[in-house]
Amino acid sequence: MNRIVLYNATVYTGITKVEKSAVLIEDGLIADVFSQKRxxxxxxxxxxxxxxxxxxYVTPGLIDTHIHGLHGYGTDDCTIEAILAMSDALTEYGVTGFCPTIYPxxxxxxMGSIKASAGAMGKEKGAHILGLHLEGPFINPEKKGVQIPEHMKSVDMDLMRSFYKAAGGNIVNMTVAPELKNMRELAIYCSRKGITLQAGxxxxxxxxxxEGMxxxxxxxTHFFNAMRSMHHRDPGLVGAILIHPELTCELIADGxxxxPAIIQLLVKEKAADKICLVTDALKPTGQKAKCLFANNEEVYLGEDGIFHRVKDxxxxxxxxTLNRGVANMVEFGVSRTDAITMATLSPAGIMGFEHQMGSLIPGRFANIAVFDHEFNAKATLVRGQFCKKDI
Incomplete structure (x- = not known):
């Protein structure tokens, strides 16, 4: 039996905080969490x-359900090798599970991005590929963000079935615009296939x-961004999500x-397990190069810490990166326990993986991150195996 004990730690289980504690790992699973005295x-x-x-700090491994790329590799490379490189790179930040996200x-x-992302599943040695996130193409050009309108489409069920087939059934979540015609048919199809639909x-x-609910x-998807804002005569999509406690939301917590003041408002209205921290990170994230490209366009990293298109x-x-998102939430006034929940138990629960990961409970996969007090990753374990170790 392969046994590991991480001790003399502050353990955040994804649900609560346990001071001066230890975690026992046996054959890739969480076996026990107990006090330092025991x-x-x-x-x-x-x-x-x-x-x-x-x-x-010992936490469940972080889970990023919306990420396009990292360290110069991205889903738009359309290669299995790029997805596997993303998997490896993510463990540098304490991430143990992710959904490669494909934009229009x-x-x-x-289709090439879908096949490459699905083809990488089971071959990864780093962060576990949970399944694909399709960010479109059934979205509204009126809220395109930096997406290219020509690649956005009306709901097409034959096309959706071709996506599902190409992915080998491994689509976990999909961003859609609820107002599009025939959305109900798509929603019913996705529900039957176990695909989490998110408005964006x-x-x-x-x-x-x-009606979409x-x-x-x-x-x-990335709450507040690329969606209809709230108005006193029409609460809009933003208002619907704030008003209905059962609705969950992604949040890009880079400030x-x-x-940050709006983030404070959000956490007053939503429980921690209803907020899902994501990065929405682009391909050049963490890349040190003079020329950076994302979405096949040249970009630069601004002083504000986000990417801008060079041309406009x-x-x-x-x-x-997701560990920085957690650290930022703490800086914005959220408790460490809640901030960690938003990056672990919350995404696991929203995507239906809570019985496998997202918390340090006996029987769950030993997907674990070890952080210093600034949330820099010191170690990352995926199913009990070290992918990063500086302890």
Missing amino acids: FEQKNFGASTKLYDLEGA QADENF HSNATYDQMR EAGITHS EHVH DVIAGSAL
């Missing part, structure tokens, strides 16, 4: 590997979002995509 009373035997964490592009490239890149009114749209200075996307 650790000192146990005799683990010579075969058990013991790691003194000297007060570091030419049909052959969109949408100009939906409050009533249209209510009735059809099964339960989540939302630029959403102002428009915001092109995020350069956030």
Whole structure:
């Protein structure tokens, strides 16, 4: 039996905080979480590997359900190798699970991204590929953000079935605009296939979002960004998500995509397990190069910490890593326990993986991150195997 004990740590289980505690891992699973006193009373035997964490934080491995790329690799490379490189790079930041996210592009490239992302599943040695996130193409050009309108489409069920087939059934979540014609048919199809639908890149009114909820749209994409804002005569999509506690939402917590004061408002209205921290990170995130490209366009990293298109200075996307998102939430006044929940238990629950990961509970996969007190990753374990170790 392969046994590991991480001790002398502050353990955040994804649900609560346990001071001066230890985690026992056996054959890739969480076996127990217990106090330092109990650790000192146990005799683990010579075969058990013991790691003194000297007060570091132990958390469930972080889960990023919306990420396009990292370290110069992205889903738009349309290669298995690029997805596997993303998997490896993510462990540098304490991430143990992710959904490669595919944005609207030419049909052959969109399908190529799907096939590459699905083809990488089971081959990864780093962060586990949970399944694909399709950010479109059934979204509204009126809220395109930096997406290319020509690649956005009306709901097409034959096309959706071709996506699902190309992915081998491995689509976990999909961003859609609830107001599009035939959305109910798409929602019913996705519900039957276990695909979490999330409203985004949408100009939906409050009533249209209510209809979407009735059809099964339960989540939302990069809340506040690329969606209809709140008005006193029409709460819009933003208002619907704030008003209905059952709706969950993504949040890019870099302090630029959403102002910290608005984030404070959000956490007053939403429980921690209803907020899902994501990065929406672009391909050049963490890349050190003179020329950076994202969405096949040249970008630069601004002083504000986000990418801008060179040609018009428009915001092109995020350069956030998920561990920094957690650290930022703490800086914005959220408790460490809640901030960690938003990046672990919350995404696991929203995507239906809560019985496998997202919390440090016996029987769950030993997907674990060890952070210093500034949330720099010191170690990352995926199913009990070290992918990063500096302890």
